[in-house]
Amino acid sequence: MQFKKTWAYLIGLLLLGCSSSHMPMDVGTFYKRDMNFKIGNVGSFNGVSVAPQLQSYAIQIEPEGDLPDLLVLRTCHREESFEKGDSNWLSQAFGKKKKLTYMYLPEADIEDNRVCPLRGDAFYTDDDNSQHSWFFLDFENRKLFALQSNITCNGKSVTVNGVGACQARKGLVQVIKFPEDVRWAPTKPSYCNDPVFKYGNRWEIELTLGECLYMAQSKSGALARFTMIGYEGILLREGY
Amino acid sequence: MWSGIFAFLMQVVSFILNRITDNEETKKKFFDFIRQAANDTKSTKLMKWGEEQLAYLEKTPWKSSKPNKPQ
Numbered sequence: 001m002q003f004k005k006t007w008a009y010l011i012g013l014l015l016l017g018c019s020s021s022h023m024p025m026d027v028g029t030f031y032k033r034d035m036n037f038k039i040g041n042v043g044s045f046n047g048v049s050v051a052p053q054l055q056s057y058a059i060q061i062e063p064e065g066d067l068p069d070l071l072v073l074r075t076c077h078r079e080e081s082f083e084k085g086d087s088n089w090l091s092q093a094f095g096k097k098k099k100l101t102y103m104y105l106p107e108a109d110i111e112d113n114r115v116c117p118l119r120g121d122a123f124y125t126d127d128d129n130s131q132h133s134w135f136f137l138d139f140e141n142r143k144l145f146a147l148q149s150n151i152t153c154n155g156k157s158v159t160v161n162g163v164g165a166c167q168a169r170k171g172l173v174q175v176i177k178f179p180e181d182v183r184w185a186p187t188k189p190s191y192c193n194d195p196v197f198k199y200g201n202r203w204e205i206e207l208t209l210g211e212c213l214y215m216a217q218s219k220s221g222a223l224a225r226f227t228m229i230g231y232e233g234i235l236l237r238e239g240y
Numbered sequence: 241m242w243s244g245i246f247a248f249l250m251q252v253v254s255f256i257l258n259r260i261t262d263n264e265e266t267k268k269k270f271f272d273f274i275r276q277a278a279n280d281t282k283s284t285k286l287m288k289w290g291e292e293q294l295a296y297l298e299k300t301p302w303k304s305s306k307p308n309k310p311q
Contacts, residue, residue, distance in 0.1 A: 027272040070274065076287040115290030119283060123273055132273055183305040185296045188289030197306050213286055215293040219302055225290065 025131060025235065030210055032231040033167060035120055035135040036062040045137070048167040048229055050160075053140040057104040061120055063133050068122035071100060076116040077107055106139065113144065115213065115225065117165075131235045138165045138227060147222035150177045162224050170209040170230030177202050178216065178224075185215040192228075 025031075033047035038060040042051060051057060061071065071082045082100060106112040117138040124132060145162030152175040153166035166174050178201040187194050192212030195203040205214065207230030214226040 025273075074280075074283050076283045115286045117283070117286065121273075181304045181306065183297075183303055185293035188293060189285075195305070211282060211286065213289045213293065215290070215297065216305075217297050217302065219304075221302075223294075223297070225293075227286065 026233070029233040030231050031132075031134070031233045031235055032169075033134040033136050033229065034235070035122060035133040037120070037135055037137070038062070039137075045135075047134070048136045048165050050138045050140060050163050050165050052161070053142055055105070057139075059102045059104055059118070059137070061100045061102060061122075061135070063122040066124070068132075069125045070123040072121045072123075073102060074119045074121075075106075075111050076114065077110045112139075112141065115227075117227065133235070136165065136167070136227070136229065138163055145223045145225055147182070147216065147218050147224035148179065149216075149224050151175065151226065152177075160224065160226070162222075164224065164226040165229070166207075166226065167229040167231065168207055170207050170232055172230075173204050173206050174228065175202060175204055176216075176226065178218070180218050180220075182216040182218050182224075185217070188213045 036044065036046050038044045039051050040054075040058040042054075063071070067084055069084050073080045073082075080102075104118060106116075110116070115138075117136055119137075120135040122133045140161050140163045142162060147162055149160045149164065151158055151160050151164050151166055153164075154168040154172070154174070158164075160176075164176075168174060176195065181201060182203075184195055184203075189212065192208040192214075193206045195205050195214060195216075198204055205226075205228055207228055209230045209232055212228045212230075214228060216224045216226075
């Protein structure tokens with residue numbers, strides 16, 4: 001009798017253990033952009049990046065976990081959405097995970113001549129193993145933004161060819177170094193922290209929550225811009 | 241024995257109710273996020289901010305942003 005009772009409790013506990021144990025998400029929280037994606041032969045990226053200037057981009061999107069129920073891609077000009085089951089979803093040759101290859105051809109005089117990054121939002125109705133994820137991809141524009149610099153972002157130092165993007169937790173200090181003297185346009189939006197001069201041509205920016213845009217100009221007129229993204233939450237994905 | 245069976249059934253019911261509640265919460269959150277994404281104006285904002293910054297740099301004479309005295 002006691003034996004059966006114990007088994008009943010054990011099975012019950014096992015069933016409870018199978019119920020949802022994922023990390024709760026909050027709509028109001030600005031999460032780290034951490035969706036994986038690849039651009040043709042350019043390379044693999046995670047979350048936030050800048051692509052070199054190309055005529056077109058074959059962007060392979062690889063959201064964490066399972067296939068999302070909805071993927072929304074958006075620029076300053078277009079919004080495209082893909083639902084599970086669309087023919088655009090391509091099965092990967094190996095394994096069960098699926099990917100979406102999106103051919104992005106920036107529209108002339110709209111998407112290629114202004115601040116117009118591509119964003120990706122992946123949404124899940126059932127997030128036991130997968131949760132929403134995002135990416136932010138900006139593009140170099142040598143005609144408009146040609147001022148080179150060096151950015152040390154979240155511990156990594158990279159050369160910026162006119163267009164830079166940096167993501168780290170809000171409040172963390174990032175470094176931008178120019179080869180020459182610059183002036184800054186007013187920071188946008190105005191509540192974002194301004195760049196702080198340190199020495200030489202080194203500037204530091206304490207990240208504000210969300211997206212802030214910074215634009216610098218050398219005395220010769222060359223421009224550089226930086227999108228600095230400060231997040232407040234990281235999503236932990238069980239099993240990935 | 242009956243108490244054991246009763247306890248087991250209670251656990252099953254509790255499990256099913258948990259799953260239903262979780263599902264509803266997950267779906268609600270999914271649509272909350274969709275609504276948020278639908279109202280998202282970040283792309284347009286960045287574009288406008290960029291235009292404003294460019295306009296400022298075009299119309300204002302160049303002057304270094306360095307303070308007179310190093311900090």
